[in-house]
Amino acid sequence: MLVKACAACTQAESFIFDKDGTLLSFSHWVAVMEARVEYLALRCGLSAPTKEVLLAVMGVDPITRCEHPNGAIHLPRREVEKLAAEFLAENMSLPFSELLSIVKEGFIEVDAAFPWGDRLELLPGARELLLKIKGAGGRVGVVTHDSTGPAARHLRHAGLAGLVDVVVGLDVFHIPKPAPEGIFKACELLGVPPGKTVVVGDSPGDVLAGKRAGCRLTIGVLTGRGTGEDLSVADCVVRMLKEVEVT
Numbered sequence: 299m300l301v302k303a304c305a306a307c308t309q310a311e312s313f314i315f316d317k318d319g320t321l322l323s324f325s326h327w328v329a330v331m332e333a334r335v336e337y338l339a340l341r342c343g344l345s346a347p348t349k350e351v352l353l354a355v356m357g358v359d360p361i362t363r364c365e366h367p368n369g370a371i372h373l374p375r376r377e378v379e380k381l382a383a384e385f386l387a388e389n390m391s392l393p394f395s396e397l398l399s400i401v402k403e404g405f406i407e408v409d410a411a412f413p414w415g416d417r418l419e420l421l422p423g424a425r426e427l428l429l430k431i432k433g434a435g436g437r438v439g440v441v442t443h444d445s446t447g448p449a450a451r452h453l454r455h456a457g458l459a460g461l462v463d464v465v466v467g468l469d470v471f472h473i474p475k476p477a478p479e480g481i482f483k484a485c486e487l488l489g490v491p492p493g494k495t496v497v498v499g500d501s502p503g504d505v506l507a508g509k510r511a512g513c514r515l516t517i518g519v520l521t522g523r524g525t526g527e528d529l530s531v532a533d534c535v536v537r538m539l540k541e542v543e544v545t
Contacts, residue, residue, distance in 0.1 A: 299434035301496055302543040303517050304534035310514050312437035312490040314481060317449055319500035319522020320539075321424045321440070322456055326417035327371045328363060331356040333412060337404045338382065342397075348389055355385045372523060374443035374468050379405060409448055414455035421521045423540030428461040430544040439464040439484035441507070446470055464488050475499075476506035481513065498542070500524050505532040517542060 301310050315321050335356055339349040350360040356378065357369030365371045370378045383398040390397065431438055438461060442449045446467030453462050464487040471480035478492075485492050496515045497508025500522025508516040509531070518529030520537050529535045536542060 299431065299436045300545045301515065302545075303515070303536060303541065306515055306534050308496075308515055309494075310436070310496045311494040312439065312485070312488050313431050313496045313498060314439040314441055314484050314488075314508070314513075315497075316499035316501065316504045316522075317440050317442040317444060317452065319421075319524075320498060320504070320519055321421060321428075321458070322452060323419040323421055324365070324371065324522070325419050326414070328358050328365055329417055330409070330412060331358050331371060332363070333408045334382075334405055337408050338386070338401065341400060341404060342386060342390060344389070352382065352385055355381055374474055375405070375445050375448070376468060409451075414452060418452060418456040420456050420458075422538045423542075425457060425461070427539045427542055427544065428458060432461055434544050436544070437464075437488045437490055438462050439466065439488050441466045441471070441475070441480040441484050441504075443468045443474055475501075475503035476510065478507050478511035481507050481511035485511070498539070500529075502528050502531055505529060 299310060301308050318324055335349060335353045353360045357366050357371035359366060370381055379401050382401045383394055386397045387394045428438055440462055444467050446465055446469055449467050450465040464484055466480050466484045468474060471483045473479045485495055492511040492513045495513045497513045498517045498519060499505055500519050501524045505516045505518050516532045518524060518532035518535040519539060526535055
């Protein structure tokens with residue numbers, strides 16, 4: 299398939315996308331974190347003031363109910379679990395390992411009941427681009443710092459079922475981006491080498507992971523956390539996925 303973005307024009311066989319900020323909006327994460335904190339507060343018997351502090355630890359301003367710009371919402375799932383367990387360990391007479399198990403169980407239970415279909419928002423052009431890639435015979439992978447199972451569920455609830463061939467989460471590739479491990483794993487599962495793959499993401503880590511893996515083209519998209527300056531390491535920076543052409 300032929301890929302055109304900015305001044306770049308190249309042939310490729312697959313695309314690998316980041317998830318949040320690239321294909322999906324971050325908008326649902328405040329509600330997810332609030333639900334997780336509510337669960338932990340009930341399970342652990344937290345006081346109202348302690349619950350509010352935990353909410354801040356989880357990346358949500360307790361007053362405005364908006365995300366902290368550099369808060370935990372943007373961290374890998376396992377780091378958020380660790381932060382929550384560390385906070386609980388400071389406020390309860392239970393060992394960290396036991397609390398980490400409680401946190402992990404809570405996240406799974408909350409996520410299973412969360413109304414993802416009502417909350418998830420596709421970013422402009424995401425579905426259309428994936429349809430074009432699949433229509434041109436290309437393969438699609440997603441490499442994310444979320445866990446694989448939840449990430450696949452998010453994509454399915456967002457209406458991308460059948461458009462994503464492979465989902466690789468941090469429980470599979472272990473070393474976070476900008477290390478290239480996740481890209482290598484996705485390419486292996488897709489059956490397409492990095493040199494024939496386009497990587498698209500909203501953070502410098504996404505782009506650098508693609509570059510370090512030796513991918514054909516790296517595209518930064520300004521729908522997430524990264525600014526134009528942040529993403530200047532990419533081969534191309536677009537405002538939204540609508541600006542990427544595939545035939």
